[in-house]
Amino acid sequence: MTEPLRLDKYLTALTGCSRREAQQYIEGGWVKVDGNVVEEPQFMVDTQVVELDPAAQLVPAEPITLVLHKPAGYDSGVGANPANALVTALTRTPDDASGVRPLRRHLHRLTSPLSLPTDASGLLIFTQDWRVVRKLTEDIHRVEQEFVVDVEGTLIPNGLALLNHGLRFNNYAMPPIKVSWQSEQRLRFAFKVLRPTQIEPMCNAVGLTVLGMKCLRVGRIPLAKLPPGQWRYLAPHERI
Numbered sequence: 001m002t003e004p005l006r007l008d009k010y011l012t013a014l015t016g017c018s019r020r021e022a023q024q025y026i027e028g029g030w031v032k033v034d035g036n037v038v039e040e041p042q043f044m045v046d047t048q049v050v051e052l053d054p055a056a057q058l059v060p061a062e063p064i065t066l067v068l069h070k071p072a073g074y075d076s077g078v079g080a081n082p083a084n085a086l087v088t089a090l091t092r093t094p095d096d097a098s099g100v101r102p103l104r105r106h107l108h109r110l111t112s113p114l115s116l117p118t119d120a121s122g123l124l125i126f127t128q129d130w131r132v133v134r135k136l137t138e139d140i141h142r143v144e145q146e147f148v149v150d151v152e153g154t155l156i157p158n159g160l161a162l163l164n165h166g167l168r169f170n171n172y173a174m175p176p177i178k179v180s181w182q183s184e185q186r187l188r189f190a191f192k193v194l195r196p197t198q199i200e201p202m203c204n205a206v207g208l209t210v211l212g213m214k215c216l217r218v219g220r221i222p223l224a225k226l227p228p229g230q231w232r233y234l235a236p237h238e239r240i
Helices: 007-013 019-027 132-135 159-164 194-204
Strands: 029-033 049-052 067-072 121-127 145-153 177-185 186-191 208-218 231-233
Touching: 007 019, 007 029, 007 049, 121 132, 145 194, 159 177, 159 194, 194 208
Parallel strands: 121 208
Antiparallel strands: 029 049, 067 121, 067 231, 145 186, 145 208, 177 186
């Protein structure tokens, strides 16, 4: 009979690496126990077969950021977490070209600093990185967002100019933004300080009813051809 050991201690004895190196190998997804990747250094082993990937690299586990194409109907407001249902190993797009090695730890402790209205679809960012959270909260006034909005109805005279600048709600003047027609029933909104939830009342104020809206871009990150319900990693070179 053998005493069970923590995986990091077992790997240290097996390979001669330091305890900290063993932890980095394990957290990086380079260690298998009986053929299955184990990412927890505290995992207990006794008679199992432990293997270190020959291609293993000593790279610290960094927090990740990912982008999801949120379908309409999912709540991403305060207290909601669509990552629980939508960000899984099976919903990662096969076209992910980020070069990030997927790990189970990447699917936990995700937060979405920017929400989308429940009926809206499009780009939604999830992250484990406090720097990204700060960028999308404290510094959001510097980040331009782009939406397309499908509408119906008859625009009031000077309505487009009012959408760009001139509307007031509760004695508060809406900030100047960029609004233009993309087609007969589709508007493009580009803004830095507006909240997406303000788009619908703005349209209503100029005689238009919103049929649907989609977020196409947040800062320098485009939705591009990411299919609805799928996600990809933000590549190391990409910046919001």
